[in-house]
Amino acid sequence: MAKKPARQYGCTACGAVHAKWAGQCDACQEWNTLEELAIEPLAASSAARAVPGRRVRLEALQGVVQPPPRVRSGIAELDRALGGGLVPASVVLVGGDPGIGKSTLLLQAASKLAEQGERVLYISGEEAVDQIRLRARRLGVEGAKLELAASINVADIIATAEAEADVRVVVIDSIQTMWLETVESAPGTVSQVRACAFELIRAAKRRGFCLILVGHVTKEGALAGPRVLEHMVDAVMYFEGDRGHQFRILRAAKNRYGATDEIGVFAMTDRGLEEVSNPSALFLAERRGNIAGSAVFAGLEGSRPVLLEVQALLSPKGGDGAPRRAVVGWDGGRLAMLLAVLETRCGLKLSGMDVYLNVAGGLKVAEPAADLAVAAALVSAATGVPTSPGAVYFGEVGLSGEIRQVSQADSRLKEAAKLGFTQAVLPRRVARGSAPTRPPEGLSLRESGHISDLISPDAQSE
Ligand code: TYD
Ligand code: MG
Helix, strand or coil: CCCCCEEEECCCCCEECCCCCCCECCCCCEECEEEEEECCCCCCCCCHHHCCCCCCCCCCCCCCCCCCEEECCCHHHHHHHHCECCCCCCEEEEECCCCHHHHHHHHHHHHHHCCCEEEEEEECCCHHHHHHHHHHHHHCCCCCEEEEEECCCCHHHHHHHHHCCEEEEEEEEHHHCCCCCCCCCCCCCCHHHHHHHHHHEEEHHCCCEEEEEEEECCCCCCCCCCCCHHHHEEEEEECCCCCCEEEEEEEEECCCCCCCCCCEEEEEEEEEEECCCCCHHHHCCCHHHHHHEEEEEEEEECCEEEEEEEEEEEEEECCCCCCEEEECCHHHHHHHHHHHHHHHHHCCCCCCCCEEEEEECCCCCCHHHHHHHHHHHHHHHHHCCCCCCCCCECCECCCCCECCCCHHHHHHHHHHHHCCCEEEEEECCCCCCCCCCCCCCCCEEEECCCCCHHCCCCCCCC
16 A cells, blocks of 8 residues: 655745754744745655666866857846856756846846847746736846746746747745745745746756746845755856835855856846946945045955945944944944954943944845944944045954955955046955955055054054
8 A cells, every 4th residue: 555645844934844843943043934845755666766877977177168058138247246157958047036037137128138139038937928028128128029928837938838849937926925836836836836836947958048936035044935946056146235225136046057146237227227338436435435434345246346335323322221333334243343343452432322323225245344434434423533435445444453464355356446446445455375465556544454454544553
Protein backbone atom coordinates (compact mmCIF):
# COMPACT_ATOMS: atom_id res chain seq x y z
CA MET A 1 0.00 0.00 0.00
CA ALA A 2 1.30 3.43 -0.87
CA LYS A 3 2.29 5.36 2.18
CA LYS A 4 0.50 8.64 2.69
CA PRO A 5 3.09 11.34 2.12
CA ALA A 6 4.19 13.08 5.27
CA ARG A 7 3.20 16.69 5.68
CA GLN A 8 5.85 19.33 5.26
CA TYR A 9 5.95 22.98 6.20
CA GLY A 10 7.96 25.68 4.48
CA CYS A 11 9.04 28.98 5.98
CA THR A 12 7.95 31.95 3.87
CA ALA A 13 10.84 34.01 5.16
CA CYS A 14 13.86 31.74 4.69
CA GLY A 15 12.53 28.79 2.74
CA ALA A 16 13.55 26.19 5.33
CA VAL A 17 11.42 23.04 5.27
CA HIS A 18 10.16 21.52 8.52
CA ALA A 19 8.43 18.22 9.25
CA LYS A 20 6.23 19.75 11.95
CA TRP A 21 4.32 22.96 12.12
CA ALA A 22 5.53 25.44 14.72
CA GLY A 23 4.83 29.05 15.55
CA GLN A 24 8.46 29.98 15.01
CA CYS A 25 10.87 28.90 12.29
CA ASP A 26 13.93 27.18 13.81
CA ALA A 27 16.11 28.29 10.96
CA CYS A 28 15.49 32.03 10.87
CA GLN A 29 13.60 32.61 14.14
CA GLU A 30 10.73 34.38 12.36
CA TRP A 31 7.26 33.98 13.82
CA ASN A 32 4.15 32.77 11.99
CA THR A 33 5.91 32.08 8.74
CA LEU A 34 5.39 28.30 8.38
CA GLU A 35 2.97 27.19 5.72
CA GLU A 36 2.02 23.72 4.66
CA LEU A 37 3.67 22.65 1.42
CA ALA A 38 1.80 20.78 -1.23
CA ILE A 39 3.86 17.65 -1.78
CA GLU A 40 3.62 15.51 -4.82
CA PRO A 41 4.12 11.86 -3.89
CA LEU A 42 7.46 10.59 -5.11
CA ALA A 43 6.97 8.40 -8.14
CA ALA A 44 10.28 6.65 -7.66
CA SER A 45 9.50 2.98 -7.42
CA SER A 46 12.06 0.51 -6.21
CA ALA A 47 12.49 -0.70 -9.79
CA ALA A 48 13.34 2.78 -11.00
CA ARG A 49 15.86 3.17 -8.24
CA ALA A 50 17.56 -0.08 -9.15
CA VAL A 51 18.89 1.27 -12.50
CA PRO A 52 22.64 1.64 -12.03
CA GLY A 53 24.11 5.08 -12.70
CA ARG A 54 26.25 5.78 -15.73
CA ARG A 55 29.68 7.30 -15.53
CA VAL A 56 29.75 10.99 -16.31
CA ARG A 57 32.55 12.40 -18.43
CA LEU A 58 35.23 14.09 -16.39
CA GLU A 59 36.86 17.14 -17.91
CA ALA A 60 40.12 19.02 -17.49
CA LEU A 61 40.07 22.37 -15.78
CA GLN A 62 41.75 24.00 -18.77
CA GLY A 63 39.69 24.57 -21.85
CA VAL A 64 38.28 27.18 -24.14
CA VAL A 65 35.62 29.24 -22.41
CA GLN A 66 33.28 31.39 -24.42
CA PRO A 67 31.77 34.34 -22.61
CA PRO A 68 27.99 33.95 -22.58
CA PRO A 69 26.25 35.80 -25.40
CA ARG A 70 24.27 38.79 -24.20
CA VAL A 71 21.05 40.36 -25.27
CA ARG A 72 21.45 44.05 -24.55
CA SER A 73 18.32 45.70 -23.28
CA GLY A 74 19.32 49.08 -24.62
CA ILE A 75 19.03 50.54 -21.14
CA ALA A 76 22.68 50.92 -20.24
CA GLU A 77 22.14 51.10 -16.49
CA LEU A 78 20.14 47.87 -16.55
CA ASP A 79 22.72 46.14 -18.71
CA ARG A 80 25.46 47.31 -16.37
CA ALA A 81 23.71 45.88 -13.32
CA LEU A 82 23.17 42.62 -15.19
CA GLY A 83 26.84 42.41 -16.04
CA GLY A 84 26.49 43.35 -19.70
CA GLY A 85 22.98 42.35 -20.68
CA LEU A 86 20.59 39.43 -20.47
CA VAL A 87 22.00 35.97 -21.04
CA PRO A 88 19.79 33.70 -23.19
CA ALA A 89 18.08 30.92 -21.25
CA SER A 90 18.88 32.64 -17.98
CA VAL A 91 16.45 33.63 -15.29
CA VAL A 92 16.54 36.99 -13.55
CA LEU A 93 14.51 37.80 -10.47
CA VAL A 94 13.79 41.50 -9.94
CA GLY A 95 12.72 42.19 -6.38
CA GLY A 96 11.60 45.40 -4.74
CA ASP A 97 8.97 47.11 -2.63
CA PRO A 98 5.54 47.50 -4.17
CA GLY A 99 5.37 50.81 -6.02
CA ILE A 100 9.12 51.24 -6.35
CA GLY A 101 9.00 51.02 -10.15
CA LYS A 102 9.58 47.39 -11.13
CA SER A 103 6.77 47.26 -13.65
CA THR A 104 7.84 50.61 -15.07
CA LEU A 105 11.44 49.49 -15.50
CA LEU A 106 10.51 46.19 -17.10
CA LEU A 107 7.96 47.72 -19.44
CA GLN A 108 10.59 50.21 -20.58
CA ALA A 109 13.21 47.48 -20.99
CA ALA A 110 10.79 45.15 -22.77
CA SER A 111 9.82 47.93 -25.17
CA LYS A 112 13.44 48.75 -25.89
CA LEU A 113 14.12 45.09 -26.64
CA ALA A 114 11.07 44.89 -28.89
CA GLU A 115 12.21 48.02 -30.73
CA GLN A 116 15.47 46.24 -31.49
CA GLY A 117 13.49 43.50 -33.15
CA GLU A 118 13.52 40.95 -30.33
CA ARG A 119 10.32 39.09 -29.60
CA VAL A 120 9.25 39.92 -26.10
CA LEU A 121 6.22 38.66 -24.19
CA TYR A 122 5.11 40.81 -21.28
CA ILE A 123 2.76 38.86 -19.05
CA SER A 124 1.09 40.67 -16.20
CA GLY A 125 -0.85 39.00 -13.44
CA GLU A 126 -1.39 42.33 -11.72
CA GLU A 127 -2.67 44.65 -14.39
CA ALA A 128 -5.13 44.42 -17.24
CA VAL A 129 -3.87 44.91 -20.77
CA ASP A 130 -5.54 48.33 -20.92
CA GLN A 131 -3.65 49.46 -17.84
CA ILE A 132 -0.37 48.36 -19.39
CA ARG A 133 -1.25 50.26 -22.56
CA LEU A 134 -1.96 53.40 -20.56
CA ARG A 135 1.34 53.09 -18.78
CA ALA A 136 3.15 52.54 -22.06
CA ARG A 137 1.56 55.70 -23.42
CA ARG A 138 2.76 57.65 -20.40
CA LEU A 139 6.25 56.26 -20.86
CA GLY A 140 6.19 57.14 -24.55
CA VAL A 141 6.85 53.56 -25.66
CA GLU A 142 3.44 52.72 -27.08
CA GLY A 143 4.92 52.26 -30.54
CA ALA A 144 6.98 49.23 -29.49
CA LYS A 145 6.03 45.84 -30.92
CA LEU A 146 5.61 44.26 -27.54
CA GLU A 147 3.25 41.35 -27.06
CA LEU A 148 1.08 41.66 -23.97
CA ALA A 149 -1.11 39.31 -22.01
CA ALA A 150 -2.88 39.50 -18.70
CA SER A 151 -2.77 36.03 -17.23
CA ILE A 152 -1.93 34.22 -14.03
CA ASN A 153 -2.11 30.72 -15.43
CA VAL A 154 1.40 29.35 -15.72
CA ALA A 155 0.42 26.41 -17.89
CA ASP A 156 -1.20 28.79 -20.41
CA ILE A 157 1.78 31.12 -20.32
CA ILE A 158 4.22 28.30 -20.98
CA ALA A 159 2.06 26.93 -23.78
CA THR A 160 1.99 30.40 -25.35
CA ALA A 161 5.72 30.98 -25.05
CA GLU A 162 6.51 27.54 -26.44
CA ALA A 163 4.13 27.84 -29.36
CA GLU A 164 6.23 30.70 -30.73
CA ALA A 165 9.68 29.60 -31.76
CA ASP A 166 11.46 32.93 -31.69
CA VAL A 167 10.50 34.33 -28.29
CA ARG A 168 13.63 35.87 -26.78
CA VAL A 169 12.41 37.35 -23.53
CA VAL A 170 9.45 36.63 -21.28
CA VAL A 171 8.62 39.03 -18.45
CA ILE A 172 6.39 37.74 -15.65
CA ASP A 173 4.95 40.50 -13.46
CA SER A 174 4.77 39.20 -10.73
CA ILE A 175 5.62 35.65 -9.65
CA GLN A 176 3.42 36.12 -6.57
CA THR A 177 0.31 36.36 -8.73
CA MET A 178 1.06 33.22 -10.76
CA TRP A 179 -0.91 30.05 -10.35
CA LEU A 180 -0.51 26.39 -11.28
CA GLU A 181 -3.62 24.29 -11.31
CA THR A 182 -1.81 21.22 -10.02
CA VAL A 183 -0.81 22.89 -6.77
CA GLU A 184 -3.54 23.13 -4.21
CA SER A 185 -2.87 26.48 -2.64
CA ALA A 186 -3.50 30.12 -3.34
CA PRO A 187 -1.19 32.32 -5.47
CA GLY A 188 1.56 33.88 -3.41
CA THR A 189 1.98 30.94 -1.05
CA VAL A 190 5.31 29.17 -0.81
CA SER A 191 4.11 26.12 -2.70
CA GLN A 192 2.62 28.10 -5.56
CA VAL A 193 5.47 30.53 -5.97
CA ARG A 194 8.00 27.73 -5.92
CA ALA A 195 6.11 25.47 -8.29
CA CYS A 196 5.27 28.27 -10.74
CA ALA A 197 8.86 29.49 -10.78
CA PHE A 198 10.10 25.95 -11.27
CA GLU A 199 7.86 25.35 -14.30
CA LEU A 200 8.64 28.72 -15.86
CA ILE A 201 12.37 28.25 -15.33
CA ARG A 202 12.23 24.79 -16.90
CA ALA A 203 10.48 26.22 -19.93
CA ALA A 204 13.07 29.02 -20.22
CA LYS A 205 15.96 26.55 -20.11
CA ARG A 206 14.23 24.23 -22.55
CA ARG A 207 13.40 26.90 -25.12
CA GLY A 208 16.32 29.23 -24.51
CA PHE A 209 14.44 32.43 -23.77
CA CYS A 210 15.40 34.88 -21.02
CA LEU A 211 12.93 34.84 -18.20
CA ILE A 212 12.49 37.89 -16.01
CA LEU A 213 10.47 37.32 -12.85
CA VAL A 214 9.20 40.21 -10.78
CA GLY A 215 8.95 39.52 -7.04
CA HIS A 216 7.59 41.74 -4.32
CA VAL A 217 9.62 42.30 -1.22
CA THR A 218 8.28 42.25 2.33
CA LYS A 219 8.69 45.02 4.88
CA GLU A 220 11.79 43.30 6.20
CA GLY A 221 13.35 43.46 2.76
CA ALA A 222 13.18 39.75 1.96
CA LEU A 223 11.54 38.51 -1.19
CA ALA A 224 8.02 37.65 -0.23
CA GLY A 225 7.31 34.01 -0.61
CA PRO A 226 10.20 31.68 -0.37
CA ARG A 227 13.73 32.81 -0.41
CA VAL A 228 14.34 29.53 -2.22
CA LEU A 229 13.42 31.46 -5.34
CA GLU A 230 16.78 33.16 -5.01
CA HIS A 231 18.49 29.79 -5.26
CA MET A 232 16.52 28.77 -8.32
CA VAL A 233 17.35 31.74 -10.53
CA ASP A 234 20.60 32.84 -12.18
CA ALA A 235 20.52 36.44 -11.07
CA VAL A 236 18.75 38.39 -8.35
CA MET A 237 18.40 42.12 -8.74
CA TYR A 238 16.94 44.37 -6.10
CA PHE A 239 15.29 47.59 -7.09
CA GLU A 240 15.77 49.93 -4.17
CA GLY A 241 15.14 53.51 -3.26
CA ASP A 242 13.02 55.64 -1.10
CA ARG A 243 9.62 56.31 -2.57
CA GLY A 244 9.87 59.90 -1.46
CA HIS A 245 13.05 60.30 -3.47
CA GLN A 246 13.66 60.29 -7.17
CA PHE A 247 16.58 57.90 -7.18
CA ARG A 248 16.23 54.21 -7.81
CA ILE A 249 19.09 51.76 -7.59
CA LEU A 250 19.08 48.41 -9.29
CA ARG A 251 21.52 46.23 -7.41
CA ALA A 252 22.70 42.75 -8.33
CA ALA A 253 22.60 40.60 -5.20
CA LYS A 254 23.44 37.41 -7.06
CA ASN A 255 24.65 36.94 -10.59
CA ARG A 256 25.88 33.70 -12.09
CA TYR A 257 27.03 35.59 -15.19
CA GLY A 258 28.52 38.72 -13.73
CA ALA A 259 29.70 40.57 -10.66
CA THR A 260 27.38 41.14 -7.76
CA ASP A 261 26.92 44.51 -6.12
CA GLU A 262 27.07 46.16 -9.49
CA ILE A 263 24.48 48.91 -9.58
CA GLY A 264 22.38 50.73 -12.13
CA VAL A 265 21.10 54.16 -11.16
CA PHE A 266 17.80 55.61 -12.33
CA ALA A 267 15.67 58.61 -11.57
CA MET A 268 11.88 58.27 -11.50
CA THR A 269 10.32 61.07 -13.50
CA ASP A 270 6.82 61.68 -14.77
CA ARG A 271 7.87 59.93 -17.97
CA GLY A 272 9.17 56.83 -16.27
CA LEU A 273 12.69 55.88 -15.29
CA GLU A 274 15.58 57.83 -16.68
CA GLU A 275 19.10 56.54 -16.64
CA VAL A 276 21.59 58.35 -14.47
CA SER A 277 25.04 57.89 -15.92
CA ASN A 278 26.73 60.22 -13.44
CA PRO A 279 25.16 59.40 -10.08
CA SER A 280 27.64 61.39 -7.98
CA ALA A 281 26.63 64.65 -9.63
CA LEU A 282 22.99 63.86 -8.99
CA PHE A 283 23.49 62.80 -5.38
CA LEU A 284 25.42 65.96 -4.64
CA ALA A 285 23.22 68.31 -6.64
CA GLU A 286 21.38 69.66 -3.64
CA ARG A 287 24.31 69.90 -1.29
CA ARG A 288 24.92 73.18 0.48
CA GLY A 289 28.56 73.03 1.41
CA ASN A 290 28.60 75.71 4.10
CA ILE A 291 26.37 74.00 6.63
CA ALA A 292 27.72 72.22 9.69
CA GLY A 293 26.92 68.52 9.95
CA SER A 294 27.52 67.56 6.35
CA ALA A 295 30.39 65.58 4.83
CA VAL A 296 30.91 64.00 1.43
CA PHE A 297 31.69 60.29 1.39
CA ALA A 298 33.65 58.85 -1.52
CA GLY A 299 31.93 55.50 -1.68
CA LEU A 300 31.97 52.48 -3.89
CA GLU A 301 28.98 50.60 -5.22
CA GLY A 302 30.16 47.44 -6.88
CA SER A 303 32.99 48.61 -9.11
CA ARG A 304 31.55 52.07 -9.42
CA PRO A 305 32.62 55.03 -7.29
CA VAL A 306 29.75 57.15 -6.00
CA LEU A 307 30.01 60.34 -3.99
CA LEU A 308 27.32 60.88 -1.39
CA GLU A 309 26.47 63.47 1.18
CA VAL A 310 26.23 62.31 4.79
CA GLN A 311 24.23 64.62 7.04
CA ALA A 312 24.20 64.63 10.82
CA LEU A 313 22.03 66.65 13.15
CA LEU A 314 22.44 66.84 16.91
CA SER A 315 19.92 68.30 19.28
CA PRO A 316 19.78 68.25 23.08
CA LYS A 317 17.94 65.20 24.30
CA GLY A 318 14.34 65.86 25.18
CA GLY A 319 12.70 64.10 28.16
CA ASP A 320 14.12 61.51 30.53
CA GLY A 321 14.40 58.52 28.21
CA ALA A 322 17.38 57.34 26.24
CA PRO A 323 18.56 59.77 23.54
CA ARG A 324 17.22 59.18 20.03
CA ARG A 325 19.39 57.62 17.36
CA ALA A 326 17.63 57.89 14.04
CA VAL A 327 19.46 56.65 10.95
CA VAL A 328 18.39 56.70 7.32
CA GLY A 329 20.57 54.94 4.77
CA TRP A 330 23.19 53.58 7.14
CA ASP A 331 23.56 50.95 9.84
CA GLY A 332 22.29 51.96 13.29
CA GLY A 333 24.74 49.64 15.03
CA ARG A 334 27.72 51.26 13.34
CA LEU A 335 26.42 54.69 14.26
CA ALA A 336 26.24 53.64 17.92
CA MET A 337 29.81 52.38 17.70
CA LEU A 338 31.08 55.59 16.11
CA LEU A 339 29.34 57.71 18.72
CA ALA A 340 31.00 55.67 21.46
CA VAL A 341 34.40 56.00 19.79
CA LEU A 342 33.99 59.76 19.35
CA GLU A 343 32.97 60.14 22.97
CA THR A 344 35.66 57.89 24.45
CA ARG A 345 38.60 58.67 22.19
CA CYS A 346 37.94 62.28 21.26
CA GLY A 347 36.08 63.55 24.30
CA LEU A 348 33.05 64.71 22.32
CA LYS A 349 30.00 64.81 24.57
CA LEU A 350 27.31 63.12 22.54
CA SER A 351 25.45 60.94 25.01
CA GLY A 352 23.15 63.77 26.02
CA MET A 353 22.22 64.49 22.43
CA ASP A 354 19.63 63.13 20.06
CA VAL A 355 21.44 62.09 16.89
CA TYR A 356 19.92 62.05 13.41
CA LEU A 357 21.94 60.70 10.54
CA ASN A 358 20.90 60.74 6.92
CA VAL A 359 22.50 59.64 3.67
CA ALA A 360 21.06 62.21 1.31
CA GLY A 361 19.34 60.94 -1.80
CA GLY A 362 17.94 57.73 -0.37
CA LEU A 363 20.86 55.41 -1.08
CA LYS A 364 21.63 52.72 1.48
CA VAL A 365 25.30 52.57 2.34
CA ALA A 366 26.71 49.30 3.62
CA GLU A 367 30.43 50.01 3.41
CA PRO A 368 32.48 50.45 6.61
CA ALA A 369 34.49 52.93 4.53
CA ALA A 370 31.72 55.44 5.26
CA ASP A 371 32.80 55.56 8.94
CA LEU A 372 35.16 58.47 8.45
CA ALA A 373 32.61 60.57 6.54
CA VAL A 374 29.98 59.86 9.18
CA ALA A 375 32.45 60.77 11.92
CA ALA A 376 33.33 63.98 10.09
CA ALA A 377 29.66 64.89 9.77
CA LEU A 378 29.11 64.18 13.48
CA VAL A 379 32.17 66.18 14.53
CA SER A 380 31.08 69.03 12.31
CA ALA A 381 27.58 68.96 13.77
CA ALA A 382 28.95 68.86 17.32
CA THR A 383 31.43 71.70 16.84
CA GLY A 384 29.33 73.81 14.48
CA VAL A 385 32.25 74.05 12.05
CA PRO A 386 31.40 73.03 8.47
CA THR A 387 33.71 70.52 6.80
CA SER A 388 35.71 71.94 3.94
CA PRO A 389 33.34 72.14 0.95
CA GLY A 390 36.04 70.77 -1.32
CA ALA A 391 36.77 67.68 0.80
CA VAL A 392 35.71 64.07 0.49
CA TYR A 393 36.18 61.44 3.19
CA PHE A 394 36.63 57.70 3.28
CA GLY A 395 38.11 55.21 5.75
CA GLU A 396 37.04 52.64 8.27
CA VAL A 397 37.18 53.55 11.95
CA GLY A 398 38.25 50.98 14.55
CA LEU A 399 37.32 50.86 18.22
CA SER A 400 40.45 52.63 19.37
CA GLY A 401 39.69 55.45 16.95
CA GLU A 402 42.30 54.35 14.42
CA ILE A 403 41.49 54.88 10.76
CA ARG A 404 41.88 51.80 8.64
CA GLN A 405 42.55 51.18 4.97
CA VAL A 406 39.68 50.48 2.62
CA SER A 407 39.64 49.02 -0.87
CA GLN A 408 40.01 50.85 -4.17
CA ALA A 409 41.22 54.18 -2.88
CA ASP A 410 42.34 55.12 -6.37
CA SER A 411 38.95 54.93 -8.01
CA ARG A 412 37.40 56.88 -5.15
CA LEU A 413 40.02 59.60 -5.55
CA LYS A 414 39.54 59.72 -9.30
CA GLU A 415 35.81 60.23 -8.93
CA ALA A 416 36.35 62.99 -6.38
CA ALA A 417 38.76 64.78 -8.71
CA LYS A 418 36.35 64.35 -11.62
CA LEU A 419 33.65 66.15 -9.68
CA GLY A 420 35.91 69.02 -8.78
CA PHE A 421 36.82 68.16 -5.22
CA THR A 422 40.16 69.45 -4.06
CA GLN A 423 40.97 67.45 -0.95
CA ALA A 424 40.54 63.88 0.21
CA VAL A 425 40.76 62.82 3.83
CA LEU A 426 41.75 59.17 3.86
CA PRO A 427 43.52 56.51 5.92
CA ARG A 428 47.24 56.89 6.42
CA ARG A 429 49.13 54.72 4.01
CA VAL A 430 50.64 51.67 5.63
CA ALA A 431 54.19 50.89 4.69
CA ARG A 432 53.63 47.32 3.69
CA GLY A 433 51.25 45.87 1.16
CA SER A 434 49.40 48.81 -0.29
CA ALA A 435 50.69 50.46 -3.42
CA PRO A 436 51.37 54.17 -2.99
CA THR A 437 48.42 56.32 -3.90
CA ARG A 438 49.25 59.02 -6.36
CA PRO A 439 46.59 61.70 -6.16
CA PRO A 440 44.82 62.67 -9.36
CA GLU A 441 45.46 66.19 -10.54
CA GLY A 442 43.83 68.93 -8.50
CA LEU A 443 43.33 66.74 -5.44
CA SER A 444 45.43 66.99 -2.30
CA LEU A 445 45.53 64.10 0.12
CA ARG A 446 45.22 64.48 3.86
CA GLU A 447 46.19 61.17 5.36
CA SER A 448 44.95 60.56 8.81
CA GLY A 449 45.76 57.85 11.34
CA HIS A 450 43.30 58.67 14.09
CA ILE A 451 39.78 59.97 14.28
CA SER A 452 40.87 62.77 16.66
CA ASP A 453 42.51 64.43 13.63
CA LEU A 454 39.00 65.43 12.62
CA ILE A 455 38.75 67.67 15.64
CA SER A 456 42.20 69.22 15.54
CA PRO A 457 43.19 68.78 11.90
CA ASP A 458 46.54 70.45 12.33
CA ALA A 459 47.72 68.41 15.29
CA GLN A 460 48.28 65.19 13.38
CA SER A 461 48.43 62.26 15.74
CA GLU A 462 51.26 59.79 15.56
P1 TYD B 1 5.42 50.60 -10.60
O1 TYD B 1 6.32 50.35 -11.74
O2 TYD B 1 3.98 50.31 -10.80
O3 TYD B 1 5.91 49.85 -9.29
P2 TYD B 1 5.97 48.30 -8.95
O4 TYD B 1 5.72 47.54 -10.18
O5 TYD B 1 7.36 48.12 -8.38
O6 TYD B 1 4.94 48.07 -7.90
O7 TYD B 1 5.67 52.10 -10.20
C1 TYD B 1 4.70 52.77 -9.60
C2 TYD B 1 5.15 54.12 -9.11
O8 TYD B 1 5.90 54.84 -10.03
C3 TYD B 1 3.90 54.87 -8.87
O9 TYD B 1 3.96 55.36 -7.56
C4 TYD B 1 3.90 55.95 -9.88
C5 TYD B 1 5.32 56.09 -10.25
N1 TYD B 1 5.51 56.44 -11.68
C6 TYD B 1 6.05 57.64 -12.00
O10 TYD B 1 6.41 58.46 -11.15
N2 TYD B 1 6.25 57.97 -13.33
C7 TYD B 1 5.87 57.12 -14.32
O11 TYD B 1 6.07 57.45 -15.51
C8 TYD B 1 5.29 55.87 -13.97
C9 TYD B 1 4.84 54.90 -15.02
C10 TYD B 1 5.13 55.56 -12.64
MG1 MG C 1 4.03 46.38 -10.58
